[in-house]
Amino acid sequence: MIGVNSDNFNVLQGKYTSNNVNCQCDKSQSGIAELNFSEENDDHSYSTQLFCKKIKILLYFITAGLLMAILLFTIRTMITVQNIDMLVRLHYKIHKVTPNPLMESMSESSPEYVSITEAIPTTAIVRREALQIVPREQWNAAFPKDVIKLIGPVDIIIICHTATQNCNTSTACEKLIKSMQRYHMEEQRWWDIGYNFIVGGDGKVYEGRGWTGVGSHTFGYNRKSLGIAITGDFKTKIPYKAQIKACKELIKMGVMLGYIDKNYKLFGASQLVSTLSPGKALLEEMETWPEFSEKA
Template identity: 45%
Template sequence: MKSIIIAVLLCIELIHANSDCPKIITRNRWGARTPKETHTITTPVEYVIIHHSVTPTCSDEDACSKRLISIQNYHMDEKHFNDIGYNFMIGGDAKVYEGVGWSKEGAHTKDWNRKSIGIGFIGNFSAEAPPYKQLSIAKKLIRCGVALGEIEENYKLLGARSLRPTDSPGDALYKAIQNWKGFVRSP
């Protein structure tokens, strides 16, 4: 009887934890290509790495889907990645778009992809930070990853510039994430 009660309590806890997860626009819904190949990673990961796409932003699902297709084509055809490089992308419509997703290796930060989740913001955030709703949904996605056991509870949050020579995630977005839980300037 005690084991049944414990199992029920664990199920309730999991349901409660997942209630904070944002709706994620699936690859199929935004029109992703089939990846060349996929590699799983060991979870939970220790790092969350924030990027920006350095593209125009998007303000609705149709425009964001088109932008994602363009980014995926660039990553696969020009950079010769297996798929879109990010695990998830945050659109200007404050929606989360599935890149390679949870538990899969992205191609966002060389030498860090197997131990991190890469979250890209669609747009160029060098001069101006993303709107509050876009920042808020990214934080919610990270909390969701922790609740699902995909991200360590005591994760380290980094801007891509802390790990390789790049301006990503842009000066304004980099400044904004410095107030987020887990932020560190270097690993």
């Protein structure tokens, strides 16, 4: 006997119907009645579907977060690699290393030597009126062996000449400056080309050690000055007008950017050390510049 309480029971069809369960009574081949149950509202199945939806949503947010992190990392890497400072503010990533004075005979000894661990960041060609600054990679500069950081702003500007033939095209100037760097590094055993900047006969300024690197141009003054070389030999003749103009504009830019003290003093190298540089003719020309100083 089966107790059915108040639920509907269809004896003729062998079916039992309740609020939540259908029960069908069939006869098997053995003649014994079998009961088949099926739930109309399967709570377990519904919970499983809901859980799967939540997992899908969670995975979506995790994927979106990872993609965003990769994008941000890529952008940051690109900025780090380029590291272009449109105001010519060169930034060197440096670490202390053991001093090696033999590698830089023209620099003053210092307990704090620094080594570049990455390629020197370059600057785009920067214009101030007619001024053009050509970055190192454009003239194919070799990577320096080491760098001493120049603490600025400096209050001394020293003008030199290269004591070579002058150049009047960009191709000729780049070739000349590259040859000069090779001589300084291989023959003089300096860490890099000796000058902070070189003014070519084409009227462009070529980046040497830049605003923040100690040069090797005037012994005893390298750590407190900027050395600017003008291509050519000026014992008997002065530089091209474009060279003089570019040199003056470069100094003005240095003052504007804070690398050169506004009350700086201007010297020819021969005023400070025993040398013919920058040549008698150029030194006489410099005496007409308002910032020229007769005494150190």
